[in-house]
Amino acid sequence: MSTTQELHDLPAQYVPDQTERAIYERWVEAGIFSAGEKRSKRNGGDRDPFVIIMPPPNVTSVLHMGHGLNNTVQDVIIRWRRMAGDDALWLPGIDHAGIATQNIIERQLAEEGKTKFDLGRQAFVERTISFVEQTGGEILQQLRAIGASCDWNRTAYTLSPELSRAVREAFVQLYDRGLIYRGHRVIHWCPRCLTSLSDEEAQHGEETGKLYHIAYPIVGAKGNASLTVATTRPETMLGDVAVAVHPDDERYKKLIGKSVLLPIANVEIPIIADEYVDPAFGTGVVKITPAHDSNDFEVGMRHKLPMPVIMAPDGTMENVADADSRVPAELVGVDRFEARERIVESLEKSGLLKKVEPHQHAVRHCYRCDTVVEPRLSDQWFVKMEPLAKPALKAVRDGTIRILPERWEAVYINWLENIRDWNISHQLWWGHRIPVWYCEKCDRQIVSRTDVTACDKCGGPVRQDEDVLDTWFSSWLFPISTLGWPDKSAAPLVAFYPTDDLITAPEILFFWVSRMIMAGYAFMDAQPFHTVYLHGTVRDTHHVKMSKSLGNGIDPLDVVASYGADALRYTVIAGMGMGADLVLDPQDLERSFAPGRNFATKLWNIGRFLLANVGTSPVRSVDELLDGELTLADQWILGRLNATIFECDAALGRPRPTKGKWRPEERYSGLRLSEYAEAARRFVWNDVADWYLETTKGRIGAGGSDSEVARAVLTHVFDYALRLLHPIMPFITETLWQRLPFPVAADRCEFLAIAPWPLGHLPPKSEIESISRFDLVREAVSAIRQIRSDYAIPPGKSIEAFVKSPANGQLFTDHARLIGQLARAVVNISAAPADSAAAHSVLADGSELVVPLGGVVDLSKECGKLRGELEQLETQLESLSKRLRNEGFLSRAPAAVVESEREKEDEWIKRREQLAEKVKALCGG
């Protein structure tokens, strides 16, 4: 804890890495990041739970700017709720990341000149486990450096025994409900990873390829009549089992039922009719390759066509199944792209290649290795999604769950309405093995929660399905499995489920977010969270997504080392509008993070001023200060503090829906973190530092009761400013807060991190008036400063100012000294000496301010300035008056608007009169 000694010793410069680490340790030691299931209201406690489940980074990840952004947002929200008195839980975790991790190990092996098959499955998995043990979860360590206030005691891992148990349970439950089935169909296949991919894992990119027009001779036709088909993948023609035309296409009606001769493969295939064919595309004739195209597969099913597989898993040509000798000997073993070239060449020679044209089309790529995905007929496990999607759709439609920004709700709904079954079996070695066993003897299929050693029917030997589950099959359970599911009475599950906010990037809306919602309803019959907050992507100045491989990344740890975690956090939060991308310059960290770094320094220096001037002895409590003791400046800053609390609260919004469902008016508001940050910054910098703190100079040093009032108010407003800023800048605020000279009686927490979040009060009229009265004082100061600047009066030179105020004479009399102090002038509340040359200004309330300047003043410049002002005012006044004379405006605009326009007109007229008089007197009309 702070000793008296420490209070004096704020270094002149804030050095983040000297302090941040130590503070983090102390937070952890004090256990303030640990949520207690007994404290949750759902478990007999007295606090509302507030829970965020961290999107688990891949076990192999290291911290990059995307994580920095994602986790800063989560930490800001969780710290806010913790201070607000909730039982706040931020649960961290990591994902075993099936394909991604396996690819890394395979790459390592490749460098050693080996493949996974050289090791065999068991050794491969062991090697992966030891790799993960060494490097895995490094990112969770790194998160501490940016201040992440996770409950580390609950750190989860998708491949842990507990979560594995949940995965099996989920599989078995869905299987028992008839929602998991084994399907024989065309799936996306990665020839490099040698696994199937789900629809979401096969990502498409626009590419310019070629469209080949190929003639298939018509069997039994006269001459060399043929049908021309167009395809982008000629190599798949070896798997063609038909050509199809639209049933209503007059050009081809007569040919339906006849056959064509498939070139190269030399087999006859029928001409069929199917509505799937678009007569307008290409020639209106489509080749049907059921085993290598998902649309063709559907056609094949409808027409009960054979489905020859003509490509091996690794993408080379081969007569795999039902293909006879369709692939000629010279093409067997040839890679698909090489085969394409050769087939095209051969067709050209035989005159069957009619045309080749450039073609823009979408090509799917493996989301992990970017290899072109091959559609391939295969046996896979699928989850029937439509029944699961129903409650997930309803939840967003009825406001149980909201998605921010709002526009993503439409994307979510559109996807769920057209949802397709989920291919969950992957031909990998790293992941949860599918809990299905097959009896070698009676062929029985056994789905089980526990390992099976013998057939429960015939006692025969069994073998487990070779495949593993899609990584997302464990991730989608994360909100429930990390809290103890399938044990529905587990204390954490009872206390913390449903959780509150889910904060992630839009890229995984389908992969993860929507599936978690489905799992929540499927297994807990309740939504996993009520708010999905989708933030933007971190990009460089060319708007290219930052990534290590592109070399345009920023290492958050570098930023932390150079500028501190708080600078990083503030910059990220303040610079990011709701859902907008965050653009940073990897070439210029100095510039990118200046906003946060500068603001941290500002806070530090306010702290230094405060400790040097207010000192270390306890201050009076603001609660016991009497109204009469407070100066106008005190009232103003307290009023501004209150207004700022409201602004911050308004920007943050409601933490949870009122009665389980978001009401329309609150649904899309809140979590405007940049607005919250800006409101707090404005208060600290523009109000406290620029004005209030300056007014205390001279007061505090003077001793006596007013000195005590100033000490108390300054300490109080800084205390509360630090509270407001703590979620964004936890380290520096905690450091400073620890040293504040709190009132003796203050019942204060040990840490700012758990100090109560400020509460605003409805401002009484007097408070609002104080603010506007002090604003006038500030305006007078600004007016003198402006004159100083206009006439280049050296700052050191004191000047004299005269204020004549018909409306607010007393106010200026009372604050003449303060105005003088702030503007470095001697202020007289009286008319200026008539004959002297002077600079002039007219304030908003019509008060006139005159600064005699002796020989310095340039009369024509002064006249020009005043005339300019007058002219501008008159233009504005004219349009305002016109509006107020407009019948339409008066009758249709709300009364309040008309009223305020009238008031404004009065004010402007007053000011115009003053200005006009001034111009007349000074410039002779």
Place this chain on the structure above:
RNA sequence: GGGCGAGUAGCUCAGUUGGUUAGAGCGCCUGCCUUACACGCAGGAUGUCGGGGGUUCGAGUCCCUCCUCGCCCA
């Protein structure tokens, strides 16, 4: 092909049911080491709110259309 988003100061972006003279940070210009802070202070310049049309008393905000860029889904 379908859907969505963006285009506001030199740069990055705010601008919540249409209602003051459109804002912030960074950058820029001028003057200042005014004993918390030059990572600062004071003052200042800069916008036909992408183009065009419309609705309205009133449009950066709503509607239509066009242009440019980006994202998602087939």
